[in-house]
Amino acid sequence: MNILKIAHCRKQFDGKEVLSDISLTVDEGQVVSIIGPSGSGKSTLLRCATLLETMDGGALRYLGKSAVRDENGRAVYASHAELKEIRTCFGLVFQNFNLFPHYSVLKNITEAPMLIQKRNKAEVYETARDLLKKMGLADREDAYPYQLSGGQQQRVSIARALAMKPKMLFFDEPTSALDPELTGEILKVIRDLAAEHMTMVIVTHEMAFARDVSDHVLFMDGGVIVEQGNPEDIINNPSQERTIQFLSRFN
Amino acid sequence: MTLTAMIAKMSEGLGRTCAIFFLTLLFSLPLGLLVALMRMSKNKVLSSVTSACISVLRGTPLMLQLIAVAYGPFYLFGYTLLVKEKLLAIIIAFSLNYAAYFAEIYRGGIESMPVGQYEAAHVLGYSKHQTFMRIIMPQVVKRILPSVTNEVITLVKDTSLAFTLAYMEMFSIGKQIANSQSSFLPFVIAGVFYYVMNMIVAFVMSRCEKALSYYR
Numbered sequence: 151m152n153i154l155k156i157a158h159c160r161k162q163f164d165g166k167e168v169l170s171d172i173s174l175t176v177d178e179g180q181v182v183s184i185i186g187p188s189g190s191g192k193s194t195l196l197r198c199a200t201l202l203e204t205m206d207g208g209a210l211r212y213l214g215k216s217a218v219r220d221e222n223g224r225a226v227y228a229s230h231a232e233l234k235e236i237r238t239c240f241g242l243v244f245q246n247f248n249l250f251p252h253y254s255v256l257k258n259i260t261e262a263p264m265l266i267q268k269r270n271k272a273e274v275y276e277t278a279r280d281l282l283k284k285m286g287l288a289d290r291e292d293a294y295p296y297q298l299s300g301g302q303q304q305r306v307s308i309a310r311a312l313a314m315k316p317k318m319l320f321f322d323e324p325t326s327a328l329d330p331e332l333t334g335e336i337l338k339v340i341r342d343l344a345a346e347h348m349t350m351v352i353v354t355h356e357m358a359f360a361r362d363v364s365d366h367v368l369f370m371d372g373g374v375i376v377e378q379g380n381p382e383d384i385i386n387n388p389s390q391e392r393t394i395q396f397l398s399r400f401n
Numbered sequence: 402m403t404l405t406a407m408i409a410k411m412s413e414g415l416g417r418t419c420a421i422f423f424l425t426l427l428f429s430l431p432l433g434l435l436v437a438l439m440r441m442s443k444n445k446v447l448s449s450v451t452s453a454c455i456s457v458l459r460g461t462p463l464m465l466q467l468i469a470v471a472y473g474p475f476y477l478f479g480y481t482l483l484v485k486e487k488l489l490a491i492i493i494a495f496s497l498n499y500a501a502y503f504a505e506i507y508r509g510g511i512e513s514m515p516v517g518q519y520e521a522a523h524v525l526g527y528s529k530h531q532t533f534m535r536i537i538m539p540q541v542v543k544r545i546l547p548s549v550t551n552e553v554i555t556l557v558k559d560t561s562l563a564f565t566l567a568y569m570e571m572f573s574i575g576k577q578i579a580n581s582q583s584s585f586l587p588f589v590i591a592g593v594f595y596y597v598m599n600m601i602v603a604f605v606m607s608r609c610e611k612a613l614s615y616y617r
Contacts, residue, residue: 200524201523201524202520202523202524234526237524237526238526241524242524244517244520244521246517248515248517248518248520248521249521250518250521250522250536251540251616251617252539252540252543252616261535262525262526262527265527265531265535266525266526266527266531267526294615294616294617295616296616296617310525314525314526
């Protein structure tokens with residue numbers, strides 16, 4: 151069963167087309183990586199999929215529920231209530247974490263499940279503590295974000311997203327704000343999630359990681375998907391000129 | 402008149418000085434937030450009208466605004482302000498004036514918040530209202546506290562402008578004594594009073610800043 155389905159997504163900024171006719175389907179348990187140069191539209195695609203950016207044309211569905219439908223080439227969004235419901239299907243991990251600095255680690259993770267999903271406090275705290283343990287941060291629940299390293303902050307933000315029990319997770323360059331040492335710890339967390347069959351879409355510049363962790367890789371440039379397929383093929387033996395050029399440094 | 406007699410007489414006006422101070426804060430702090438939100442409204446008419454009002458309130462002397470509120474009703478409707486309505490006029494003028502300044506401070510604070518905070522809350526399902534009250538505003542308060550302290554200190558000193566309407570707060574009493582006794586001493590006493598009040602303000606505000614220093 152597919153969790154996410156994007157069809158013919160189009161997006162313009164000031165008349166300049168940044169996404170043209172992008173389609174993408176993500177099945178349950180699948181890990182999809184999106185690679186490509188800066189300005190290729192991969193982050194915009196992620197922001198359209200997570201409803202942070204409105205698309206101009208195309209359709210977007212989560213678990214068969216329509217968030218955006220296409221009407222004569224124009225994107226029509228579902229009602230406020232429907233979108234609110236759909237938003238619970240996914241979580242998003244940002245490049246620069248975006249933790250709430252005035253909340254402790256525990257409150258960062260527990261507030262939304264209690265406030266938004268109206269879940270039971272004891273259950274939410276238990277879930278949050280389990281997640282922190284899994285992230286190797288069991289002893290930091292009372293810390294504030296500024297007291298943590300970048301890698302720790304990113305792990306908290308992953309825990310915050312997971313505490314909402316989403317059907318899938320998006321990662322927007324989760325390691326780009328981290329030094330190489332800290333990058334490793336975040337990639338390990340994502341690998342562990344992949345091993346648990348978490349459905350994920352990851353925008354990344356870590357080519358080896360994308361190759362090893364994903365089931366499917368997309369290479370984007372200039373607002374289009376230039377090439378996609380099996381990670382080994384795309385990253386080790388790209389067929390398109392533009393992909394070869396982009397990956398030449400890596401290979 | 403002895404020094405102690407002067408101090409005693411002027412102290413009688415301190416209650417009124419404090420009334421102006423606290424009532425102005427009570428009304429202008431929330432009003433300022435409302436004005437800031439109107440100023441930032443997507444509605445072009447609302448935001449330009451608000452912005453024009455702020456411009457006038459900040460661009461003309463508070464003393465003039467006091468006179469306008471106190472004597473405007475007479476020139477407009479032939480209504481003369483009763484003595485017991487003087488405080489009301491003062492509080493209206495002060496609250497509007499200070500709300501204009503606070504509004505710009507709030508706006509600066511709100512606009513300085515990184516967009517990522519809104520996005521993170523949005524993705525987690527927070528409503529606009531929840532995002533503003535729980536995520537944005539608490540951080541804004543911390544950011545704007547030093548600027549608010551500046552305004553509050555100015556307010557303490559501005560209460561002396563009430564003498565324009567012959568409202569008998571501490572400074573007006575001092576001015577009266579100075580005239581009748583041909584003495585400069587009441588002004589010195591007034592200076593000390595204001596200074597001490599502002600030491601208290603600075604102390605309280607630094608306590609507030611400390612209370613919010615648990616995060617960065």
